[in-house]
Amino acid sequence: MNPTIHDVARLSKTSKSTVSRYLNGQPVKKRTEETLKAAIKELGYHPNVNARRLVKNSTQTIGVVVDDISNNFYSGILRGIEKVANLHNYQCVYYNGVSHRQGEFGFLNLAHERQVDGLILISFLKRSPELFEKIKDLSMPVALIGDGGEGIRDHGLLSVDVNNEHGIKEIVHYLNRIGHKEIAFIAGPDEFSATSQRITGYKKALKELGLTLQPSWIVPSDWSKEGGYKAMSELINKGGMTAVIASNDETAIGALLCTHELGFRVPKHFSIAGFDDIEVSSWVYPPLTTVKQPLYQIGIEATEGLVKKMKNKEAPLQGRRLIEPNLVVRDSCMNLL
């Protein structure tokens, strides 16, 4: 059996309370401190986490809900979360399920059965209002990653997302700086909040630059390589553009493929840019100019906010935090000047 606090007290001829207080950083006499330290070392004592958690009424656990845990895209975020959680002596428990769809609230188990101290919900889909109700009922600190929905402020939650609008703007501006005026856009699926934000960014940037918006140059797609392929072939049929921005890298890679198969060259005939900066973006030919999503950073910030709230229930920090993505210039866009 492992030594208990009682053993330490006996060996050091003090009491359990003193040992406990010493372990929790409360002041003790120099002499007692030394005796205690010696006793703890001799016994190889480590406080029992279960006992401690029982009295403190906390599991030291953060519940993390991910739409699709097998999607590698999320792993950067998860690493960020783990990092901060561990730093503050929390552990994470993952729940793989949809946190957005109507009536899909299986993740509430984490709160009731696992009794987590706080929750991080990751989903880039638009969230239902019902979700916010459920969250409020939990009366537990919750951080949202991805779409914060409308009710962030009203509901007193923390939400972290990437600044999609700004990210796309950066690419458009960059393309324009290197001489492009005819820029098309391959959008993502409607259910994602990022989709409309990125479209907005695209439109606003065109306006800022005084370029005319061709509605037919915004073609919807589905984040997939195949979708990108199809969208690109449509665009090539329409013709007229010198550059194409895809809503994510996978789509961009599909577009790349299509372009090549139709006998065109990138960036000679078409400049193509992506969004996300996934690992393979630098592997394809030509290496993709894209916008890096600071996923790790997003995970970090959400968790830091959550932890602060968990440690101090009165903490005020809330609201929407937008992380700035940054442009990664590689070789898939040609300088026309």
Add this chain to the structure above:
Amino acid sequence: MNPTIHDVARLSKTSKSTVSRYLNGQPVKKRTEETLKAAIKELGYHPNVNARRLVKNSTQTIGVVVDDISNNFYSGILRGIEKVANLHNYQCVYYNGVSHRQGEFGFLNLAHERQVDGLILISFLKRSPELFEKIKDLSMPVALIGDGGEGIRDHGLLSVDVNNEHGIKEIVHYLNRIGHKEIAFIAGPDEFSATSQRITGYKKALKELGLTLQPSWIVPSDWSKEGGYKAMSELINKGGMTAVIASNDETAIGALLCTHELGFRVPKHFSIAGFDDIEVSSWVYPPLTTVKQPLYQIGIEATEGLVKKMKNKEAPLQGRRLIEPNLVVRDSCMNLL
């Protein structure tokens, strides 16, 4: 405050003991069962995990030690582990650190400070004998993923790995079936146990097929794309082979790149095969013929073994388990017949 077992007892006019027994599946009278069920429902009662864990003296936690948690290669394994762990109501806590190097035993914290019930060590590097000593001292169920080292059997551990030797044999045989007789091999770095196993598979397969082994056709590399590029250019200089097997997909993709850049075509001038079946293998041109590592399955099996041991300390299951990888034929190898 949340309802406690005491509240349930009072509301149902029974005692804490009865409630507890009912919750733990022990027999109760039909009538009591109904009263209890009703009371539990009415109160929305959920047993407090901390209290339960305290008396059971178990954290219901598995410690998972990964060499490099940011390496996406591991995520399949981790998903398998999480899956089984959750199924059995365990949660995982990750430790990102080297579990192999001399003197690097930071992961022991998991055992002492976090008080995990069991440990899974993931590393494909060769393990030091010292590691096995440390593990034995823990007197805690431990499963190894990757190199099991020598002492598996002596130390009574469970070890799960992929059958590297067999995987490479399969490719060689496949290549031979489609007419290849001159097959070169790009090996991985020495520190990995898989490296020697794969080389062995390569050599044995050649022997089985009566092909002559050209020592200079085994060129060492470092798992990286750049390494693959370099190795391939060496091989092309030497010349004479019709096919090249790379020790992993990333290397194979580097080799692919090199081949193209030197003006050759795959699979026309060289057939190239990989190992792992990472996501991008099907994205490159031509899609890579490779051997799929059943990472998810590896995670599953290791965890199942561990859980069995944790639930029943007397469980005998131990030893080395080898999971069979399987050939994935795509377009990077040409049929010469």
Add this chain to the structure above:
DNA sequence: ACAAGTTATGCAAGCGCTTTCCCGAAACTT
């Protein structure tokens, strides 16, 4: 040197559950 103030320490209760022990009720036996 002594009262008053300050700080360190010990005692005991209690966190919410499981489990042993024992008793009373029900189910069997004859």
Add this chain to the structure above:
DNA sequence: AAGTTTCGGGAAAGCGCTTGCATAACTTGT
């Protein structure tokens, strides 16, 4: 119907820790 066995349920102890309260041990000021 009385005696024997079986079994469900209650009381209480205990898991290892924290913490409020009371007391003991030091400081400090005069």
